[in-house]
Amino acid sequence: MKILEINDLSKSYDGKNNALKDCSFSIESGKICAIVGESGSGKSTLLKLIAGLERPSAGQIKIKGKVVSNDDIIVSPQKRNVGLVFQDFALFPHLTVKENISFGLKKDKTKKVDELLKKIKMEGYGNRYPSELSGGQEQRVSIARTLALNPELLLLDEPFSSLDTNLKSDLRQEIKQIIKYIGQSMIFITHDIFDALDIADEIIFLKEGNIIRHSSIKNTYKDVENEYLKKSMKELKLNAERILKAVNNK
Ligand code: ADP
Numbered sequence: 244m245k246i247l248e249i250n251d252l253s254k255s256y257d258g259k260n261n262a263l264k265d266c267s268f269s270i271e272s273g274k275i276c277a278i279v280g281e282s283g284s285g286k287s288t289l290l291k292l293i294a295g296l297e298r299p300s301a302g303q304i305k306i307k308g309k310v311v312s313n314d315d316i317i318v319s320p321q322k323r324n325v326g327l328v329f330q331d332f333a334l335f336p337h338l339t340v341k342e343n344i345s346f347g348l349k350k351d352k353t354k355k356v357d358e359l360l361k362k363i364k365m366e367g368y369g370n371r372y373p374s375e376l377s378g379g380q381e382q383r384v385s386i387a388r389t390l391a392l393n394p395e396l397l398l399l400d401e402p403f404s405s406l407d408t409n410l411k412s413d414l415r416q417e418i419k420q421i422i423k424y425i426g427q428s429m430i431f432i433t434h435d436i437f438d439a440l441d442i443a444d445e446i447i448f449l450k451e452g453n454i455i456r457h458s459s460i461k462n463t464y465k466d467v468e469n470e471y472l473k474k475s476m477k478e479l480k481l482n483a484e485r486i487l488k489a490v491n492n493k
Pocket residue numbers: 256257262280281282283284285286287288289
């Protein structure tokens with residue numbers, strides 16, 4: 244079962260330049276996909292189109308087999324069953340952890356919040372305020388708040404960019420465990436290929452609005468040796484040795 248199918252998707256903000264051009268790919272249910280690319284390559288645009296926050300210039304998006312966007316149809320963000328977590332976590336500072344997580348819920352609040360606190364391993368933290376949490380805890384609460392709405396597909400825009408490097412590795416593992424445990428389909432954006440190697444099942448490389456490669460993590464060692472990719476993605480070239488080591492350790 245495919246959770247996401249994208250066909251010939253393009254987006255131009257000004258009618259001249261393409262932020263995204265003729266992108267096509269699909270993702271199987273339960274998979275974690277990383278979108279990797281340099282700043283300005285169109286990563287956030289792609290996520291916004293999937294979430295419905297921007298309208299494509301052309302192309303089609305299907306979520307769980309249902310068309311949510313094409314030339315004739317445009318389904319509103321609320322009706323797409325997609326959860327978007329922003330870069331800065333954006334927790335409400337005047338609400339406790341519990342209140343933040345239950346914010347969008349109408350019924351069974353306590354039960355659902357307790358379940359989620361357990362899933363993110365923060366059972367004792369329900370009554371704290373965001374200012375009393377570490378960056379990693381804030382991030383997990385932010386994810387829990389989005390998971391509370393039972394999204395079919397979870398989208399994260401640069402989830403690790405504001406965190407300390409020495410915290411990152413542990414956090415990546417924690418997030419991966421949570422997501423895999425609940426079988427959540429997820430797409431996340433990163434400019435750091437090591438985020439992708441640690442967490443994702445597959446990687447999409449974006450450059451100047453084009454998908455230049457979509458491969459499984461297992462095949463990343465081939466990408467490091469691919470001359471075209473190396474030329475196109477500085478990061479692949481600069482980190483080739485470390486990447487190979489990371490892939491071999493999997
Ligand atoms: P990334 O997330 O990979 O850094 P973006 O998707 O934010 O890239 O941006 C891709 C391109 O689209 C960039 O050239 C950017 O300047 C442009 N862009 C992004 N958002 C807008 C907008 N709201 N209006 C005009 N141009 C935009």
